[in-house]
Amino acid sequence: MNGIVGASGLILDELLLWEKGGKGRRGMSMVAAEVPEAPIAPELCGEGPDFPDLSEIDVVRHYTRLSQWNFGVDSGMYPLGSCTMKYNPKLNDRLAATPEIACVHPMLDDASCQGVLRIMFELQQFLAAITGLDAVSLQPAAGAQGELAGMLIFAAWFQSRGERRTKILIPDTAHGTNPASAALCGFTPVPLKSGADGRLAVETVAAAMDGETAGIMLTNPNTLGIFESNIRAIADVVHSGGGLVYGDGANMNAVMGIADAGKCGIDVMHLNLHKTFSTPHGGGGPGAGPVCVVRVLEPFLPGPRVVQDDGGYRLAAGGPESIGRLHAFHGNFSVLVRAWAYIRSMGPENLRQASRLAVLNANYLKERLKGTLHLPYDQPSLHECVFSDLLQHGAGVTTLDIAKRLIDYGYHPPTIYFPLVVPGAIMIEPTETECRDDLDQFVAALKAVVQEARDNPELLRQAPVRTKVRRLDETRAARHPCLRG
Numbered sequence: 123m124n125g126i127v128g129a130s131g132l133i134l135d136e137l138l139l140w141e142k143g144g145k146g147r148r149g150m151s152m153v154a155a156e157v158p159e160a161p162i163a164p165e166l167c168g169e170g171p172d173f174p175d176l177s178e179i180d181v182v183r184h185y186t187r188l189s190q191w192n193f194g195v196d197s198g199m200y201p202l203g204s205c206t207m208k209y210n211p212k213l214n215d216r217l218a219a220t221p222e223i224a225c226v227h228p229m230l231d232d233a234s235c236q237g238v239l240r241i242m243f244e245l246q247q248f249l250a251a252i253t254g255l256d257a258v259s260l261q262p263a264a265g266a267q268g269e270l271a272g273m274l275i276f277a278a279w280f281q282s283r284g285e286r287r288t289k290i291l292i293p294d295t296a297h298g299t300n301p302a303s304a305a306l307c308g309f310t311p312v313p314l315k316s317g318a319d320g321r322l323a324v325e326t327v328a329a330a331m332d333g334e335t336a337g338i339m340l341t342n343p344n345t346l347g348i349f350e351s352n353i354r355a356i357a358d359v360v361h362s363g364g365g366l367v368y369g370d371g372a373n374m375n376a377v378m379g380i381a382d383a384g385k386c387g388i389d390v391m392h393l394n395l396h397k398t399f400s401t402p403h404g405g406g407g408p409g410a411g412p413v414c415v416v417r418v419l420e421p422f423l424p425g426p427r428v429v430q431d432d433g434g435y436r437l438a439a440g441g442p443e444s445i446g447r448l449h450a451f452h453g454n455f456s457v458l459v460r461a462w463a464y465i466r467s468m469g470p471e472n473l474r475q476a477s478r479l480a481v482l483n484a485n486y487l488k489e490r491l492k493g494t495l496h497l498p499y500d501q502p503s504l505h506e507c508v509f510s511d512l513l514q515h516g517a518g519v520t521t522l523d524i525a526k527r528l529i530d531y532g533y534h535p536p537t538i539y540f541p542l543v544v545p546g547a548i549m550i551e552p553t554e555t556e557c558r559d560d561l562d563q564f565v566a567a568l569k570a571v572v573q574e575a576r577d578n579p580e581l582l583r584q585a586p587v588r589t590k591v592r593r594l595d596e597t598r599a600a601r602h603p604c605l606r607g
């Protein structure tokens with residue numbers, strides 16, 4: 123039974139009609155006009171869409187109820203690995219919503235919007251400092267678009283040198299978007315196998331590197347939550363073969379102010395502001411994936427970028443070698459404002475501390491849960507740890523069942539079946555914002571679920587049982603989406 127049972131015993135669901143409203147209901151009343159009505163030419167107004175008529179309370183209740191059926195970082199722990207679903211200070215939302223910032227029209231001339239240009243300029247500088255790279259473009263509007271920009275920069279660089287290189291090395295622990303981005307730019311992704319310790323070995327890269335290889339794309343920390351500690355030696359091998367090194371920096375939350383991408387030998391790297399820097403990632407909402415490069419690649423960056431000179435701040439279009447624009451205007455500007463506000467309010471030492479705590483929390487969970495769940499790579503982890511359902515196979519319980527049952531305990535499920543190198547993966551990223559009590563409670567919930575898997579596996583296969591919507595047929599939902607209630 124899906125409905126909420128009310129005190130009278132009625133199933134409230136059946137009373138909560140999805141289609142609301144009735145002709146003639148009103149959410150407001152207009153004051154009488156003080157001037158005579160002026161008729162508007164019918165061709166200017168036409169027939170409006172047939173929206174339902176609703177009173178204010180209909181609308182408020184509808185959206186409030188929807189928000190209560192939803193799960194978000196503000197309602198509970200959201201350990202969705204690889205997404206860094208941390209709590210973000212509301213102050214940053216408030217600043218991004220300031221009318222002086224939110225209402226600036228993107229076609230204003232530079233002189234009229236010095237304040238927002240300054241925010242963009244400073245953010246470019248902050249991100250250069252955080253990554254240890256030299257130049258930044260805020261153009262890409264998502265992590266994957268940052269990768270695309272990076273691959274276009276690789277292609278433009280080799281073209282400018284008259285070299286034709288067609289392959290990109292990508293380890294099996296990279297994020298799935300990496301090979302897709304490389305392929306979109308016409309490169310052939312060459313998969314590399316990681317070692318038994320979950321790291322890429324220098325010899326593996328050396329053996330694969332040849333004159334047709336444009337470079338490597340390395341997610342670091344990788345999707346096992348493990349730091350690719352051979353990164354510098356790997357970069358040296360790739361560079362000496364004439365290739366470039368792309369660092370996928372979406373997992374920056376683990377290493378802010380601690381690992382310097384420039385010193386690691388990375389030439390191009392994107393960041394996910396909608397993970398690390400104060401905008402949540404989940405739900406497919408707006409994002410920003412700035413791309414950062416070493417000095418020699420600066421001419422290829424997408425434009426426009428903000429520069430500062432005697433006249434103040436201004437938008438400078440890319441030069442002749444630039445890969446151009448990635449979209450109209452400046453992307454999801456409010457995400458940039460949140461990142462700027464977050465970095466300014468935290469300062470370098472607190473950013474570093476956030477990363478340290480994110481790593482501490484993941485290691486704490488890893489140590490407390492290994493044995494309860496199978497830990498395929500027993501290595502010190504960074505910001506997330508990856509388990510599997512191997513120990514539950516005997517009971518016929520899978521990762522999906524465990525994830526669904528966790529929902530009944532009030533948790534958003536971890537990321538499941540990713541990374542692909544771990545069959546039945548359960549990828550947990552607690553982030554720095556969970557305190558020890560909350561981590562302990564999460565451990566207790568997972569242990570209880572695993573105990574249930576032994577005692578009553580059917581319970582897990584039926585889960586979730588306490589939610590508004592029971593287990594979905596995800597394939598059918600994707601193939602035949604029903605977008606009405």
Ligand SMILES: *Cc1c(COP(=O)(O)O)cnc(C)c1O
Nearest residue numbers: 204264265266297299341370372
């Ligand atoms: C999230 C993520 C991406 C892609 O970012 P989107 O904004 O979702 O496109 C790329 N790489 C890694 C490692 C990620 O975690």
